[in-house]
Each structure stands twice: as C-alpha cells, then as structure tokens.
Amino acid sequence: MTTRNGTPKIDWRGLIECTTTIVTAIATIVLAYGANRIASESNGIAAKSNQLAEYVTKTEQLNHVAAWIHQDKPGEGYDVVISNASDLPVYDVFVGASLQTSYDNPKPAITKCLAEYHGTNYALGTVAPGKWRVRIGMPSPSMSHRLGATVVFRDTEGRVWVRDANGKVAEIKQNPVDYVVDPRHCGGGLPYGLTPMEKYTD
Incomplete structure (x- = not known):
C-alpha cells in the first residue's frame, strides 16, 4: 500500500502488533529465567535449612x-x-x-x-x-x-x-x-x- 505521492504507507497497526509480540516474548523469557533462578535459590535455601535442622537435632543433647x-x-x-x-x-x-x-x-x-x-x-x-x-x-x-x-x-x-x-x-x-x-x-x-x-x- 502506498500514499498519494507514491511512497510506501506504514502499517502502524502491524508494527505495533509486531513490537508487542517481541516485547511479550522478551518479558516471558525474562520472567521464566527469574522464576528458575528463584526456584533454584529456594531449593538451595531449603537444603541448607534441612542441614541446619538435622545438625541442631543431632547436637541438641550434646549442647x-x-x-x-x-x-x-x-x-x-x-x-x-x-x-x-x-x-x-x-x-x-x-x-x-x-x-x-x-x-x-x-x-x-x-x-x-x-x-x-x-x-x-x-x-x-x-x-x-x-x-x-x-x-x-x-x-x-x-x-x-x-x-x-x-x-x-x-x-x-x-x-x-x-x-x-x-x-x-x-x-x-x-x-x-x-x-x-x-x-x-x-x-x-x-x-x-x-x-x-x-x-x-x-
């Protein structure tokens, strides 16, 4: 599609939709990475908490x-x-x-x-x-x-x-x-x- 003077007409709607799709994809990737990192850190904290609980239980009478x-x-x-x-x-x-x-x-x-x-x-x-x-x-x-x-x-x-x-x-x-x-x-x-x-x- 062109304008009256023959220059190409910009499809703003399509451009917006494309940009929105790209931004959404990037946001999804960032959120997924963040969720995985949080899950990994949470698992590490849980493991350390379990180790600490086991140590406290093990040494409870000793102390x-x-x-x-x-x-x-x-x-x-x-x-x-x-x-x-x-x-x-x-x-x-x-x-x-x-x-x-x-x-x-x-x-x-x-x-x-x-x-x-x-x-x-x-x-x-x-x-x-x-x-x-x-x-x-x-x-x-x-x-x-x-x-x-x-x-x-x-x-x-x-x-x-x-x-x-x-x-x-x-x-x-x-x-x-x-x-x-x-x-x-x-x-x-x-x-x-x-x-x-x-x-x-x-």
Missing part, C-alpha cells in the same frame, strides 16, 4: 552436657561437676580431671590409663538430668598449672561425644570405654568401677 572443675572454698580440694541440662539421661559417661602443664600445651583431660600421672578418669555410668558432683579432692595447682575437665558420653540416639577441657567437641565412633581405656597400656580391661555422684547445687 546441654558439660563438665568443669569446682572448688567450694579456697584451700580445699577440687571436684568435678557434670551438668546434664537436657530432659533425658546420658549413658556410659566418663569424666576426666587433669592437671594442665601449660596454657600452650593443654591436655584433653581424658587419659588412656590411670597410670598416667597428668589425669584421672571416673566412670559414672548413666547420668540423669541435673547437676552432679564427683568428689575427687584434687589439690590446688601451682602457678604454672591449671585444672581441666573432659566428659565422654553416649546420647539417647547412640552417638558418642567428647567435650574436652579446652571446649573442643567431637563425635567419636568408639564406645566410651574403648576411647578412655587403651588396652595397649591398661591390660585390656576397665581398671575401675563406677564412681559415686552426689547432687550439686550452685
């Missing part, structure tokens, strides 16, 4: 179990306090009390045999919720030493944990007694019975 050294009065011996602030018992519990030889070379406070001078292990068995004292009467350390306490236990899901005197936490694949007692050094047996506990109040 409520700890041990530390306690002294009632200056000049008296030191005892070990174990706290189970969870709602359920923990099992196969051992606590270790150690004399740290220096701040630069701390010991974990669980020894592989009672014969090792730097620490002593105590088998507690099952520890109910609450705070408990193990009376050991360790003497006060010298100026160049410090005392530390470690706890090893099995949670209600059967996982075995170690929280050492330096605050480091680890899951281990051994039974607590196998972790504490090294048969190469201790003759292959448990060298002690259960240590009595008493209720501890702050």
Whole structure:
C-alpha cells in the first residue's frame, strides 16, 4: 500500500502488533529465567535449612552436657561437676580431671590409663538430668598449672561425644570405654568401677 505521492504507507497497526509480540516474548523469557533462578535459590535455601535442622537435632543433647572443675572454698580440694541440662539421661559417661602443664600445651583431660600421672578418669555410668558432683579432692595447682575437665558420653540416639577441657567437641565412633581405656597400656580391661555422684547445687 502506498500514499498519494507514491511512497510506501506504514502499517502502524502491524508494527505495533509486531513490537508487542517481541516485547511479550522478551518479558516471558525474562520472567521464566527469574522464576528458575528463584526456584533454584529456594531449593538451595531449603537444603541448607534441612542441614541446619538435622545438625541442631543431632547436637541438641550434646549442647546441654558439660563438665568443669569446682572448688567450694579456697584451700580445699577440687571436684568435678557434670551438668546434664537436657530432659533425658546420658549413658556410659566418663569424666576426666587433669592437671594442665601449660596454657600452650593443654591436655584433653581424658587419659588412656590411670597410670598416667597428668589425669584421672571416673566412670559414672548413666547420668540423669541435673547437676552432679564427683568428689575427687584434687589439690590446688601451682602457678604454672591449671585444672581441666573432659566428659565422654553416649546420647539417647547412640552417638558418642567428647567435650574436652579446652571446649573442643567431637563425635567419636568408639564406645566410651574403648576411647578412655587403651588396652595397649591398661591390660585390656576397665581398671575401675563406677564412681559415686552426689547432687550439686550452685
């Protein structure tokens, strides 16, 4: 189609329709890309949330179990306090009390045999919720030493944990007694019975 002077007549309606089609196609592509990206990010967030939830569930009881050294009065011996602030018992519990030889070379406070001078292990068995004292009467350390306490236990899901005197936490694949007692050094047996506990109040 041409005008009166012979120049081609512009089909504005067709041009608008064509432009609209192109814009719509571009918008559709952009929206599809954005939707895919959002879906991908949402899946990633969901996966991380699930991992976090699993970790929180896994470590829930661990985060409520700890041990530390306690002294009632200056000049008296030191005892070990174990706290189970969870709602359920923990099992196969051992606590270790150690004399740290220096701040630069701390010991974990669980020894592989009672014969090792730097620490002593105590088998507690099952520890109910609450705070408990193990009376050991360790003497006060010298100026160049410090005392530390470690706890090893099995949670209600059967996982075995170690929280050492330096605050480091680890899951281990051994039974607590196998972790504490090294048969190469201790003759292959448990060298002690259960240590009595008493209720501890702050």
